[in-house]
Amino acid sequence: MQVEQTDIIALIEASLEANYSDVRAISNRIAKSISVQDVEFAKKIKSILRRKGVPLRSSGYMENLPVDAKSRMALVEEHQWPVSPLFLNKDAKCVFDTFITDIVNIDRLISHGLAGRLNMLLSGPPGTGKTLIAGHLAAQLNRPLYVVRLDSVISSMLGDTAKNLRQIFEYVPTKNGILFLDEVDAVAKLRDDNHEVGELKRVVNTLIQGLDSLDDHTIVIAATNHSGLLDPAIWRRFPYKIKFNLPELEIRSELWHHFLFMDNGNEQTAKVLAELSEGLSGADIESISIGARRKSILLNCEINIGSVIKAVISSSPGNAELPSGAELDNAEKKDIACMLNSKHGVSKVDLAKILAVSRQTIASYLKE
Numbered sequence: 001m002q003v004e005q006t007d008i009i010a011l012i013e014a015s016l017e018a019n020y021s022d023v024r025a026i027s028n029r030i031a032k033s034i035s036v037q038d039v040e041f042a043k044k045i046k047s048i049l050r051r052k053g054v055p056l057r058s059s060g061y062m063e064n065l066p067v068d069a070k071s072r073m074a075l076v077e078e079h080q081w082p083v084s085p086l087f088l089n090k091d092a093k094c095v096f097d098t099f100i101t102d103i104v105n106i107d108r109l110i111s112h113g114l115a116g117r118l119n120m121l122l123s124g125p126p127g128t129g130k131t132l133i134a135g136h137l138a139a140q141l142n143r144p145l146y147v148v149r150l151d152s153v154i155s156s157m158l159g160d161t162a163k164n165l166r167q168i169f170e171y172v173p174t175k176n177g178i179l180f181l182d183e184v185d186a187v188a189k190l191r192d193d194n195h196e197v198g199e200l201k202r203v204v205n206t207l208i209q210g211l212d213s214l215d216d217h218t219i220v221i222a223a224t225n226h227s228g229l230l231d232p233a234i235w236r237r238f239p240y241k242i243k244f245n246l247p248e249l250e251i252r253s254e255l256w257h258h259f260l261f262m263d264n265g266n267e268q269t270a271k272v273l274a275e276l277s278e279g280l281s282g283a284d285i286e287s288i289s290i291g292a293r294r295k296s297i298l299l300n301c302e303i304n305i306g307s308v309i310k311a312v313i314s315s316s317p318g319n320a321e322l323p324s325g326a327e328l329d330n331a332e333k334k335d336i337a338c339m340l341n342s343k344h345g346v347s348k349v350d351l352a353k354i355l356a357v358s359r360q361t362i363a364s365y366l367k368e
């Protein structure tokens with residue numbers, strides 16, 4: 001096994017400084033050099049690296065992050081890489097993969113004069129995975145993710161806002177980081193706040209100048225729920241775009257399968273729940289699923305699918321109802337059985353399984 005002594009020293013130093021970016025980078029280098037002789041050991045290191053670290057703030061450590069001059073609040077935060085999977089439809093996956101491939105091959109593209117801005121814009125309704133995908137991109141590219149804290153950046157003095165933005169654009173490239181402008185429309189929304197048009201223009205210009213000042217290797221991801229509010233000049237600076245929609249049937253089925261059944265069988269029930277949950281976001285499906293699993297643990301019983309269905313039916317986007325976990329009464333079971341059978345063609349056998357009653361009972365529900 002060949003580990004450079006300098007790497008060991010650097011790793012110890014980075015750990016004591018709580019410099020997680022360096023800890024990850026050095027450990028990755030060590031894993032790579034070890035992998036030739038000992039694949040398993042290298043895999044073990046990689047899997048530890050995928051785990052969440054201690055949040056920077058609670059570790060009592062604040063790197064030398066740029067801060068707002070008046071409030072002394074940090075302007076960016078380093079976010080941990082996500083540990084949960086991301087489910088994307090074909091179109092989104094295609095843009096995701098192209099983005100990664102272009103970044104990995106950026107030097108080749110530069111040498112052919114084909115480099116462009118490595119900026120991606122994510123738009124779509126809340127809870128559809130925009131923040132999650134930013135984390136996944138950072139993890140796949142093995143780079144720290146710096147999330148801009150718009151509450152600290154946007155100061156009551158627009159002049160300070162511009163200064164803050166400039167600080168961020170100078171800082172992130174020094175860390176080889178990915179800059180994540182979450183809720184980028186907040187800048188555009190300043191328009192409503194009775195600021196002078198000229199002043200606001202200056203902030204938008206600073207943002208644009210910041211984007212233009214970055215070299216070919218810096219990656220910027222921006223997310224917005226209100227793509228219509230964005231200045232067209234900002235819009236144009238993001239060549240890669242993913243437009244998120246509420247998840248379609250197949251994705252909903254994967255979300256239920258993952259969040260409710262922890263990827264363990266029960267695909268038929270996941271499909272039925274997917275049919276019923278049209279219009280709900282991934283975050284809604286996650287919160288109903290976690291609610292149901294909590295009940296099942298605390299009540300010491302199997303997940304009560306009937307109560308999950310009831311919660312799904314009474315949920316609306318962004319307003320997920322938590323399952324009560326209580327057994328449905330006969331009238332409720334009958335209503336659900338009839339609805340699933342007539343509207344979604346669910347067979348009697350599946351209904352019996354889903355509602356945990358006998359096939360005869362289902363037959364009698366449907367006959368009545």
Ligand SMILES: Nc1ncnc2c1ncn2[C@@H]1O[C@H](COP(=O)(O)OP(=O)(O)OP(=O)(O)O)[C@@H](O)[C@H]1O
Nearest residue numbers: 085086087125126127128129130131132282283286
């Ligand atoms: N497509 C998806 N695949 C996997 N998980 C998802 C997906 N969409 C949503 N989720 C779940 O919902 C959670 C919230 O999603 P996320 O924070 O990424 O939404 P968002 O689009 O950034 O919303 P907002 O606009 O409110 O910031 C995720 O952490 C994840 O657990």
Ligand SMILES: [Mg+2]
Nearest residue numbers: 130131182223
């Ligand atoms: Mg988000």
